[in-house]
Amino acid sequence: MSRFFADRALGMKASDIRELLELTQRPEIISLAGGLPNTNAFPVKEIAEICQDILKNDSHKALQYSATEGIRPLRMALLDYMKDQLGVGGEVDNLIVTTGSQQALSLISMAILNPGDLILTTAPSYVGGLGAFRSYQAEIDSVAQDNEGLVIGSLEDKLKELKLKGIKPKMIYVVPTFQNPAGVTMPEKRREEMLELAIDYDVLILEDDPYSRLRFEGEEVKPVKYFDYEGRVIFLGTMSKLLSPGLRVAWMHSPRDLSRKFAIAKQSADLCSTTFSQYIAYEFLNRGYLMPHIEKIKTMYKRKRDIMLAAMDKYFPEGLTWTYPQGGMFSWVTMPEHMDSKLILMRAIKEDNVAFVIGSAFYHDGSGKNHMRLNFSHSSDELLEEGIKRLGTTLKKEMEE
Numbered sequence: 314m315s316r317f318f319a320d321r322a323l324g325m326k327a328s329d330i331r332e333l334l335e336l337t338q339r340p341e342i343i344s345l346a347g348g349l350p351n352t353n354a355f356p357v358k359e360i361a362e363i364c365q366d367i368l369k370n371d372s373h374k375a376l377q378y379s380a381t382e383g384i385r386p387l388r389m390a391l392l393d394y395m396k397d398q399l400g401v402g403g404e405v406d407n408l409i410v411t412t413g414s415q416q417a418l419s420l421i422s423m424a425i426l427n428p429g430d431l432i433l434t435t436a437p438s439y440v441g442g443l444g445a446f447r448s449y450q451a452e453i454d455s456v457a458q459d460n461e462g463l464v465i466g467s468l469e470d471k472l473k474e475l476k477l478k479g480i481k482p483k484m485i486y487v488v489p490t491f492q493n494p495a496g497v498t499m500p501e502k503r504r505e506e507m508l509e510l511a512i513d514y515d516v517l518i519l520e521d522d523p524y525s526r527l528r529f530e531g532e533e534v535k536p537v538k539y540f541d542y543e544g545r546v547i548f549l550g551t552m553s554k555l556l557s558p559g560l561r562v563a564w565m566h567s568p569r570d571l572s573r574k575f576a577i578a579k580q581s582a583d584l585c586s587t588t589f590s591q592y593i594a595y596e597f598l599n600r601g602y603l604m605p606h607i608e609k610i611k612t613m614y615k616r617k618r619d620i621m622l623a624a625m626d627k628y629f630p631e632g633l634t635w636t637y638p639q640g641g642m643f644s645w646v647t648m649p650e651h652m653d654s655k656l657i658l659m660r661a662i663k664e665d666n667v668a669f670v671i672g673s674a675f676y677h678d679g680s681g682k683n684h685m686r687l688n689f690s691h692s693s694d695e696l697l698e699e700g701i702k703r704l705g706t707t708l709k710k711e712m713e714e
């Protein structure tokens with residue numbers, strides 16, 4: 314049936330690890346693969362209470378269509394939250410509620426990308442971002458990343474090189490805090506320098522921030538958006554990792570002209586995000602439940618991070634290094650150059666019943682084979698330790714051969 318596909322659909326490829334990851338659903342497999350919150354982190358009691366109240370008092374609104382940009386009380390509450398938590402001000406026109414941040418990535422792509430437009434990102438970068446840009450036929454190029462996120466010298470060199478070739482990238486895409494996949498965070502100085510370069514070369518910045526509130530230790534770092542004095546940063550926030558990904562409530566905070574266009578794009582995508590979920594998120598914020606809840610899950614995730622890192626020290630063979638995330642959900646493992654995480658994953662699933670995500674999924678050009686992403690938020694404490702132990706066994710076998 315491929316003759317019926319649009320040109321852009323030809324560029325949409327199922328990930329070559331999808332089948333492998335399907336195997337990870339088998340009950341005997343311990344999966345360190347998904348980027349999922351822990352199910353014990355869902356505030357079921359509070360959500361049940363809120364749902365009952367909404368159905369009793371507001372069902373006529375909550376079960377109805379709502380404004381494309383989102384219900385106004387939630388937009389106002391999210392603006393307050395951004396001001397309090399991130400130091401970022403704004404007007405209601407700057408903020409649109411989206412159906413997950415993943416929708417924001419698509420809407421931005423829909424509204425600003427022509428086929429062949431260039432996006433710059435880090436290597437590695439969030440796989441869902443790469444997918445959204447690709448599905449709108451963008452070209453993707455990458456700049457280096459180290460333990461402090463995007464390397465400014467590498468970005469500057471890339472921008473200069475492109476300018477000499479007459480190529481102007483449209484946007485720089487970053488996950489600057491507790492990055493998915495590497496868990497690393499850009500210091501403020503780099504954020505400011507990146508913004509200055511974006512201004513010099515007239516490029517937009519897309520700041521994707523699902524994880525910054527999940528900081529277990531270390532100094533707070535201000536978002537790139539905080540430094541955005543002239544309005545070229547689009548900021549994405551989401552309730553997925555703080556409250557529940559099933560609600561699909563997220564938001565984008567953008568300069569007003571862009572915001573207007575994104576709202577038009579959203580109209581054709583889904584008319585509005587689920588009204589009921591928006592009321593739940595609003596009430597969760599309004600009743601003051603969010604911040605205490607975040608404190609609770611931070612305690613849980615810090616413990617899990619510590620369990621995972623200690624187990625890696627104990628069970629992983631010599632010759633591997635990994636990141637030490639101060640928050641978020643992931644650690645990123647680097648193996649010797651010759652090792653191929655796809656082969657290791659196949660072996661880990663078949664022989665040792667454990668799974669992770671291979672490094673190359675996060676590289677636009679399929680490189681990064683000697684890396685793997687490990688998630689510590691989803692598994693129980695016991696399975697987390699056992700999963701790392703099993704993976705250590707696979708890695709030792711692989712290295713001995």
Ligand SMILES: Cc1ncc(COP(=O)(O)O)c(C=O)c1O
Nearest residue numbers: 348413414415439493551553563
């Ligand atoms: C960096 C990043 N951006 C966006 C998303 C998508 O989040 P949402 O559930 O809000 O669509 C994720 C989810 O893992 C993510 O890690």
